[in-house]
Amino acid sequence: MSELARIGVAIDSELLNRFDQLIGERGYTNRSEAFRDLIRDELVQKSWESAETEVVGTVTLVYDHHVRMLNEKLTDMQHDHHKNILSTLHVHLDHDNCLEVLIVKGKAGTVQKIADALISTKGVKHGRLTLTTTGLEL
């Protein structure tokens, strides 16, 4: 980590009160850490705009395994992208529904395409890609 720099921020007192309340609810014990996290989050989100950025993330899928060939389709797609899919967790939610969480890694553009293909597969009830950072730039 580089050396700490101190900054002064002028902010509307009502806005600051609301901010303090929010970060209190989220468990922050001081403002500085909350500000740092906001800045990091913006920087990480900005980095996803470049398709070449290395990212890691998770793809969450909920689907009915009774839909014909759906399990096979999703597994085939995951094998096709085995270099980008590091791990898969499968939970049988009930008699019909399955939850899968895939850990994905690679270029942002590639990971987004893989997630889009999985989520848009017929029979997938809900899907979400959550991206984060490899941590190297922070």
Ligand code: NI
């Ligand atoms: Ni299942």
